[in-house]
Amino acid sequence: MIFLKRIVFIIFFFAIAQNINAHEGHDHGQPLAVSLALDGQHHLLRVSVQNGFVIFDKAKNTVPLEFNSKLRINHQAQKIGTDGDARPKIAVANNGNIYITWTQHLPSPYTGYIWFARSTDGGKSFSKPIIVHHDQAEITHRFDAITVTASGRIYVAWVDKRDLIVAKKSGQAYDGAAIYYAVSDDHGLSFSHERKVADNSCECCRIAMIVDDQGNAVMMWRHLFEQGVRDHAIASINPEQDSYQIHRASFANWKIDACPHHGPAIAKGGDWGYHMAWFDGGENTGLFYARMDGNAWVSSPAKRFGDASKQAGHPALLSNGEDVWLAWKERSDNASQIKLAKSNDGGRSWSDPIAIAQTHDKSDYPQLLIKDSQVYLAWNTQADCLVWIKVGQ
Structure with a gap:
């Protein structure tokens, strides 16, 4: 009640x-994990997961809400992340395009791919899904986040463990995972090669991401600092820059040898x-x-x-x-x-x-x-x- x-x-x-x-x-x-957005036509847009499919539907923003028929976004059933901080994501561009991302779990533990699909007709149909990242090794690419600038640039960010794999092969220590992102400047037709924002992120906490007035992505995530402290970091991301400054955002000095699943x-x-x-x-x-x-x-x-x-x-x-x-x-x-x-x-x-x-x-x-x-x-x-x-x- x-x-x-x-x-x-x-x-x-x-x-x-x-x-x-x-x-x-x-x-x-x-699963109860859903994501929502409002479009320019006063519709409430929703993405959810049912029986291995990402589902899109929408309702007129009136009381009571009445959602229309559901569309399957992925063409074949997948094991889709809906546990903890994981869920499919949705974003709406100023031109009305609708963008959806989700994480597909792969057979090996904690591994996944980030998928993307778009609609250019207000949600009547969606494109064939594509994998956002060019690296398609069976490793961790999980906990996706998406945002769109006023000019239409799409940012997708995620937690990635490729650097951990490289470090292990060379016998080096590596804590946590890393934050990676890719951009699309053609309304989701394709994505750039992914780039790393930071090493040593928490492995299973969601990324919070918005855009600033200059069109940069601002990301906040739980980070592994020295001595196993899991506080938060923040960074402003301009794809034209070669590297990014990481700033500490919280100072609780929480030491825990596990992922809190709490972004x-x-x-x-x-x-x-x-x-x-x-x-x-x-x-x-x-x-x-x-x-x-x-x-x-x-x-x-x-x-x-x-x-x-x-x-x-x-x-x-x-x-x-x-x-x-x-x-x-x-x-x-x-x-x-x-x-x-x-x-x-x-x-x-x-x-x-x-x-x-x-x-x-x-x-x-x-x-x-x-x-x-x-x-x-x-x-x-x-x-x-x-x-x-x-x-x-």
Whole structure:
């Protein structure tokens, strides 16, 4: 059951609370990991995985949501990543093109390929899928992320272990994996040869990626620093540059000899830089938020959010001018809740968090989307299907 508590900044709260679920039912054997986007025609676009196929469908952004017929994107069934931080991804270009990526698991443990498909007709049909990376050894290429610039350049990034393989063959030590990316400047017809952003990334945490006003990709990921510390790193990526500066983004000094399966979130701030949210374990376990100066690459003191005893984590961030929304998931008493907080001053101060939705069954992580300055929260649940809530302007 969904329940909503009083939220002073939700628009049309009562009307929305009556109709926030998608109409279609779930096949309870299918993964709950989905990705969503809004297009220029006020459609909500969705990618999910069913029976080894990436599925695309869309709904008119009205209440209640009614999704149309589903399209299979891959032509043959695959073992597709939907565990932990893995899921298919979707992005919409300014010209209306729809781009989808996903990770295919290969037979060897922890190995995979990153696939890509595009639609140039608003989702009526999709191209034959292609593998993004030119390296097609049976190694780790996983945890894909995608974003599109205003001019139409497509960035796809992923976690890659080719350098680990090379190091092992030469008897050298190598911690973690690496972050690689490729770009397409022909609307997804082809991709450049992939390039490395950084060595020693965490192996199983999602990459957060956005674009800045200059068309550069800004990536944030969990990184392996010295002595096994798994904090976060951030970098601005210009494909015309030969190398990239990596900046430390969090300083919890969490030492763990395992992958947390818990990636960060990032959103563009004003001219000053970026909003960041992440989970850290160790002595000061919890969910944190900070601002990152995009020129000096210095972050503000981290602010804790949520209840660590309820496993607060898996954040979503969205900004619109000085307004910033932060959503996350908490678990307690055999139930999961989505919490939401808002800042009206660029992340300097925040409202008290409120519980906006709850389920007693399995559920995905929250997502935040914006269209025409209207902000929405989405949450895919086993019991209630897709929860879709207007949370403000």
